[in-house]
Amino acid sequence: MMSDIAKQIQDLGRGYDVALREEVELFASLGLSDIRDRLERDWEQACEEDKEEGCLEFQASRDMRGGEIFFVPDIRRYKRVFDLIPPGCAILDVGAGDLRFSIALAARAHHVYAIEINPTILGRALSVIGYDLPSNVTAICGDAFALPVPADVDTVVCIMIHRCHDFPDAWSTRRIVHAEHDGVHVMEPQP
Numbered sequence: 001m002m003s004d005i006a007k008q009i010q011d012l013g014r015g016y017d018v019a020l021r022e023e024v025e026l027f028a029s030l031g032l033s034d035i036r037d038r039l040e041r042d043w044e045q046a047c048e049e050d051k052e053e054g055c056l057e058f059q060a061s062r063d064m065r066g067g068e069i070f071f072v073p074d075i076r077r078y079k080r081v082f083d084l085i086p087p088g089c090a091i092l093d094v095g096a097g098d099l100r101f102s103i104a105l106a107a108r109a110h111h112v113y114a115i116e117i118n119p120t121i122l123g124r125a126l127s128v129i130g131y132d133l134p135s136n137v138t139a140i141c142g143d144a145f146a147l148p149v150p151a152d153v154d155t156v157v158c159i160m161i162h163r164c165h166d167f168p169d170a171w172s173t174r175r176i177v178h179a180e181h182d183g184v185h186v187m188e189p190q191p
């Protein structure tokens with residue numbers, strides 16, 4: 001008989017397999033498999049290089065807590081969030097990481113402002129994506145919780161389950177699609 005721990009690991013693994021298949025299918029359906037695969041390979045390489053020390057110093061120098069600085073693509077949330085995005089909207093993608101999901105969102109949105117605080121993650125991503133960066137993606141290196149929201153943004157996407165910050169007031173007039181430990185939630189805009 002399977003122990004509880006073995007069962008939990010098997011369930012986690014099964015959940016990840018499903019998410020991975022969904023991610024691969026989503027990017028294939030958008031014609032973005034090549035960019036996604038390049039970014040995935042580079043992310044695996046970055047994990048091996050292990051720059052945790054510098055990363056934590058950088059986090060300490062900014063207003064970040066917990067593990068907010070760490071980039072792990074949260075592929076479990078992509079499909080659900082993508083399906084909640086109205087075509088033609090203007091998105092602020094908060095904590096955009098290596099931009100892979102921003103680029104997927106850009107296939108449906110009018111424009112995506114992808115904001116990522118970690119310059120090494122964003123710098124690597126831009127160099128891997130190169131001239132394949134879609135014209136409707138604007139990559140910004142900065143603190144999404146401190147910078148003003150571009151005027152045309154009607155939708156904020158926040159896939160940052162390790163977030164320690166509350167949402168700024170400036171976001172409340174936009175639809176917020178956000179990932180939490182228990183899944184994806186939507187906050188409708190306040191008048």
Ligand SMILES: C[S@@+](CC[C@H](N)C(=O)[O-])C[C@H]1O[C@@H](n2cnc3c(N)ncnc32)[C@H](O)[C@@H]1O
Binds near residue numbers: 074098
């Ligand atoms: C868990 S990762 C998720 C990345 C991406 N949303 C995805 O799922 O592929 C969270 C990202 O948010 C970034 N981040 C943390 N605090 C931030 C802030 N204040 N402004 C912008 N980005 C931030 C981190 O550097 C990290 O890359």
